Amino acid sequence: MGRVFITGMGVVSSLGFGRKPYWEALVEGRSGISEVSLFDTSNLPRNLGGEVKGFVATDFMSEQEARRMGRCSAFSVAAARMAAEDAGLTEKDLAGERTAVVVGTTMGEANVLGELQQAWIHEGTEAVRPAKLPRYGTTLLPIHVARAFGASGMVQTLPAACAAGNYAIGFAADQIRSGRADVAITGAVEIIEKLEYAGFVRLGAMSPDLCQPFDQNRKGLILGEGSTMLILESEERVVRRGATPLAEVGGYGLACDAHHITRPHPEGEGSISAMRQAIQSSGLTPDDVDHINAHGTGTAANDAIEAKVIREIFGDRELPVTSIKSMIGHCMGASSAMESVACVMTLQTGIIPPTINYETPDPDCPVHVVANEKREAKVDVVLNNALAFGGYDAVVCFANPGRLPEGTGEAAEGEAS
Amino acid sequence: MRPLAITGVGQVSPLGLGVEALREAFADPEAAAKRAFEGEPEVLTREKFPEAHSAEVWGFDPNAHLGDKGHRNFDRLTKYLIVAAKLALEDAGVKKDGKFLGALTPEQVGICSSTAYGSLDSITELNLVAELEDPRYINPARFPNTVINAAAGYVSIWEDLRAPNATIVDGNCGALDAVLSCETHLAHRRADAFLVGGGDVITEVLYLALRRLGAIAGGSAKSAPGARDSQGLHLGEGAAYLLVEREAEAKARGARVRARLRGYGTAFDPPKRQARLLHASSSAVARAVRGALSDAGIEAKDVDVVCSAASGLRPFDGAELSGLAEVFDGTAIAAPKALWGESFSGAAALGMASAVTWIEGATPGPVVVGEAPSKVETVVVTSVGYYGNVSAVVLSS
Numbered sequence: 001m002g003r004v005f006i007t008g009m010g011v012v013s014s015l016g017f018g019r020k021p022y023w024e025a026l027v028e029g030r031s032g033i034s035e036v037s038l039f040d041t042s043n044l045p046r047n048l049g050g051e052v053k054g055f056v057a058t059d060f061m062s063e064q065e066a067r068r069m070g071r072c073s074a075f076s077v078a079a080a081r082m083a084a085e086d087a088g089l090t091e092k093d094l095a096g097e098r099t100a101v102v103v104g105t106t107m108g109e110a111n112v113l114g115e116l117q118q119a120w121i122h123e124g125t126e127a128v129r130p131a132k133l134p135r136y137g138t139t140l141l142p143i144h145v146a147r148a149f150g151a152s153g154m155v156q157t158l159p160a161a162c163a164a165g166n167y168a169i170g171f172a173a174d175q176i177r178s179g180r181a182d183v184a185i186t187g188a189v190e191i192i193e194k195l196e197y198a199g200f201v202r203l204g205a206m207s208p209d210l211c212q213p214f215d216q217n218r219k220g221l222i223l224g225e226g227s228t229m230l231i232l233e234s235e236e237r238v239v240r241r242g243a244t245p246l247a248e249v250g251g252y253g254l255a256c257d258a259h260h261i262t263r264p265h266p267e268g269e270g271s272i273s274a275m276r277q278a279i280q281s282s283g284l285t286p287d288d289v290d291h292i293n294a295h296g297t298g299t300a301a302n303d304a305i306e307a308k309v310i311r312e313i314f315g316d317r318e319l320p321v322t323s324i325k326s327m328i329g330h331c332m333g334a335s336s337a338m339e340s341v342a343c344v345m346t347l348q349t350g351i352i353p354p355t356i357n358y359e360t361p362d363p364d365c366p367v368h369v370v371a372n373e374k375r376e377a378k379v380d381v382v383l384n385n386a387l388a389f390g391g392y393d394a395v396v397c398f399a400n401p402g403r404l405p406e407g408t409g410e411a412a413e414g415e416a417s
Numbered sequence: 418m419r420p421l422a423i424t425g426v427g428q429v430s431p432l433g434l435g436v437e438a439l440r441e442a443f444a445d446p447e448a449a450a451k452r453a454f455e456g457e458p459e460v461l462t463r464e465k466f467p468e469a470h471s472a473e474v475w476g477f478d479p480n481a482h483l484g485d486k487g488h489r490n491f492d493r494l495t496k497y498l499i500v501a502a503k504l505a506l507e508d509a510g511v512k513k514d515g516k517f518l519g520a521l522t523p524e525q526v527g528i529c530s531s532t533a534y535g536s537l538d539s540i541t542e543l544n545l546v547a548e549l550e551d552p553r554y555i556n557p558a559r560f561p562n563t564v565i566n567a568a569a570g571y572v573s574i575w576e577d578l579r580a581p582n583a584t585i586v587d588g589n590c591g592a593l594d595a596v597l598s599c600e601t602h603l604a605h606r607r608a609d610a611f612l613v614g615g616g617d618v619i620t621e622v623l624y625l626a627l628r629r630l631g632a633i634a635g636g637s638a639k640s641a642p643g644a645r646d647s648q649g650l651h652l653g654e655g656a657a658y659l660l661v662e663r664e665a666e667a668k669a670r671g672a673r674v675r676a677r678l679r680g681y682g683t684a685f686d687p688p689k690r691q692a693r694l695l696h697a698s699s700s701a702v703a704r705a706v707r708g709a710l711s712d713a714g715i716e717a718k719d720v721d722v723v724c725s726a727a728s729g730l731r732p733f734d735g736a737e738l739s740g741l742a743e744v745f746d747g748t749a750i751a752a753p754k755a756l757w758g759e760s761f762s763g764a765a766a767l768g769m770a771s772a773v774t775w776i777e778g779a780t781p782g783p784v785v786v787g788e789a790p791s792k793v794e795t796v797v798v799t800s801v802g803y804y805g806n807v808s809a810v811v812l813s814s
Contacts, residue, residue, distance in 0.1 A: 043551060064691045097684070097704070106564060108586075110540075117541060120622070121548045130629050134694040134803070138565065139533075139588040143804045147687045152701075155685045155806050156594055157586045159565035167583065174601045195544055198552035199560035254581035254607055258523065258573040261561045270579065273524075277607070389561070390570025392582055411604040 003408065004173040005238050005245035005401060008087025008231035009341050010079035010187075014050040014224060014328050018082050023345045025327070026353040027374045032328045033211070033222055039194040046206045049192050050224025050329025061148065070112035070135055073144040075227035076103055076189040080145045083185065087231040088243065094231075095150030100181035101142040102156045102172040103229075104164025104188035106333035106389075108138035111193045145185055145229070153181060162295070162330065163388035164188045165337030166396045169230060170252035176234045177410055183237060188337035189227035196332075197223055203262065205299055211330070213296035213323035213355050214303050214369050216362035221297045224329025228337035247344040250381070250397030251281025251409040257391030263301055264387060268309035271385070274393035275313055278383055282397040283405035286314050289397075290379040291352055293339045294367075295387045296323025297330050306387060307365035320377060322370040326356045336386035336394070343382045343398045350376055418600050418712050420677040422667040423812070425509025425660030427501040428770045429616070430757050431456075431472035431653055435504050439771055442756055443779040450755050450783070454651065460619045461652070468635035471619055472653035472758040483575070490558045493618045494535045495568040497656035497763075499575045502528075502612050506576065509660035510672060511610065517577075520670040527580030527608035529598040530569035530658075531591025531615030533761035538620040539563045572612070580608030589726060590683070590800040591615050592657075592765035593808040597681050599661050609666060614766030616656025624652055632730055642752035643727035643734055643785030650729040653758020657766035659773070676776045679715070679795075680811035682708025687805050696805035697732040702740025706797060709809040710744075717745050720811075721790045722781045724768045724798040727752035728759040737801050738786065750786035765800040772796035772812045 014032025015025035032050045041047040057066040060078035112135045119127040142155040160167040165188035172186035200206050207220035238245055253274035257265040279286055295306055324342050331338050346352050351374050358371040380403045386394045426436040431453040442449035456475040479496045506512040511521050539562035543555045561567050566584035573582045583598045585591045592615040599611040627633050634640035634649030641647040684704035688696035723741055727734040753771050754764055775781045775793040795813040
């Protein structure tokens with residue numbers, strides 16, 4: 001029982017590898033969006049993506065390890081290794097049964113499946129190499145990470161679409177609080193894959209040029225990719241090893257719209273519930289929240305509903321809201337994990353990264369957007385929003401260490417396991 | 418873990434629909450196993466796959482359960498899961514004829530659902546269009562089905578369940594890992610009841626992949642879960658949900674407590690060789706089961722029967738039986754996949770549903786180690802993943 005702290009963060013992103021370069025780019029308002037080079041987009045009316053460039057798996061793992069996994073797993077192992085190093089932990093420190101590995105995603109190793117299916121479709125079953133088949137399992141994401149450290153306890157994959165990062169981080173924190181683990185490697189991962197890209201184009205959800213969250217002229221999202229892994233540790237473990245926590249994981253809220261598979265609830269009912277739960281389970285009131293890292297996809301429906309939800313809970317308060325999807329695109333399952341790094345770094349530095357491409361305020365999005373330039377502010381408590389496909393809503397609260405009341409995020413009295 | 422009440426069971430399988438169909442199957446497992454593999458398959462057709470033995474959900478008519486509107490673009494897994502959810506909610510007295518009866522509201526009921534390969538069918542369907550025609554022609558109404566959590570998302574919409582919805586993908590272990598998800602969220606009062614389980618369906622590409630890996634017992638090859646001379650598995654499909662609540666509140670609303678979830682354990686053990694991925698680990702089986710027993714506060718001798726994950730895939734069955742032998746001394750081990758084939762998350766969910774019927778008086782079977790107990794109070798259900806991950810759950814009366 002007790003508090004759960006973030007002690008390390010690892011990032012694979014279109015803006016660089018590791019939390020430092022990633023954060024510097026976010027603060028500068030640099031865009032990671034470029035023309036997609038992973039596959040041919042010439043027959044599609046869109047060609048932009050927040051693609052991870054220059055990723056060499058063997059910079060983060062042995063050739064033998066790299067050979068047994070796809071791009072998605074390689075991102076997560078790389079992010080996990082960077083997170084461990086950031087936390088000052090060796091592989092030995094993360095080995096054993098008391099380390100949980102919980103990873104979120106939307107599509108997992110989609111390109112492994114894509115390659116297998118291309119071989120099958122064009123050349124027949126015999127062209128499919130049996131040795132490649134086992135590389136597809138979505139559950140491999142945490143398993144590859146666990147193998148990298150010798151972790152031998154819980155390995156879980158939570159595919160909660162665009163809320164997967166928050167689902168994973170919240171659930172991993174729960175497992176530490178309930179005593180089922182002492183430390184967790186958790187986060188999420190996503191890659192841009194051909195079928196997924198074409199599907200979003202066909203849904204009419206993709207912008208042809210810019211991602212402009214909360215802007216009146218926003219034209220849609222731009223897909224991105226990447227991975228963030230966090231090291232979460234129990235308070236007792238942090239104290240024992242004398243580690244310096246980066247931030248505390250507060251409570252989190254989950255709800256389901258039960259409304260439409262791709263569109264948000266028109267009144268934002270699920271989102272309101274998830275945000276309120278995140279605040280209440282952190283022992284806070286809305287007035288205690290200093291900043292919101294928004295889901296902010298840049299689609300007409302999401303941003304308007306999210307803005308409405310924020311107004312519903314926080315009223316007219318000048319609460320700074322930003323969406324880093326304007327810079328890295330919508331990294332799907334990974335997005336809220338990628339955004340958690342921004343939340344933690346904002347807590348650490350007092351700097352809120354900008355929402356770039358913000359040109360024209362939208363009366364339907366009456367929130368206080370951190371427009372185009374970073375802003376300095378005193379931030380002790382931040383909410384990370386994720387409002388996903390399937391009506392999955394998940395909001396996580398992060399805070400500066402010691403800022404949250406005792407008992408934050410713990411199970412209700414008498415019901416803990 | 419604090420015991421949780423199971424107040425409803427819903428299942429869709431080759432044995433039929435609803436908990437009664439399971440009970441009937443255990444009354445004569447031999448006849449049930451025969452029946453499960455005897456129909457005229459629609460997926461692995463005899464014309465295309467003459468060597469295949471598969472257990473489909475025979476004669477499933479979605480219109481009979483869902484009406485004739487609103488589900489045209491749902492995939493098969495979504496339909497199975499919705500029907501399993503409907504049956505579980507009705508069995509628990511939460512809903513009737515699609516309406517909440519009042520004891521629980523939409524905001525109080527959530528979903529912890531698992532699937533191993535749930536979106537594979539839809540991904541394949543769209544990949545065929547993208548590869549053979551043009552990506553611009555893929556059907557946007559079918560695209561959502563390619564996302565893994567779509568099926569559980571549709572369940573929430575169809576049944577109007579607004580509490581947290583979590584999808585878990587841990588290969589064969591997902592349905593048992595959904596128990597941990599449920600326990601966690603109930604402890605935090607994020608909901609008052611959860612549908613817990615999952616499902617998987619037979620697909621052509623999944624069959625082809627498993628056949629290419631040499632996992633399928635085709636033609637005259639023998640598939641006998643738990644037997645030393647088994648030559649592979651037979652594919653099956655199905656979905657099952659338990660309706661799980663905090664016990665005191667379930668009792669307060671006058672619900673019938675069919676059985677209890679008492680403990681959960683999980684373990685992962687990597688293969689020794691770096692290059693390997695597939696791994697059958699007896700030590701992970703033993704650790705996961707011991708963890709579940711400890712979580713339940715009981716000992717191995719308190720367990721009446723194990724509902725194993727044995728599928729006919731010899732290395733995995735062997736590792737499981739060997740791991741169970743480390744923990745148990747003569748306790749009966751059942752291998753019910755003989756009745757519905759290997760259906761991954763669906764099979765583990767059906768395992769938990771079966772355990773409920775055993776606790777309520779059905780005879781466990783088919784038993785591959787020891788003898789079926791005359792009375793069952795405590796069951797351990799296991800699931801064994803292909804990558805060295807294992808989970809186990811304890812259910813009791």
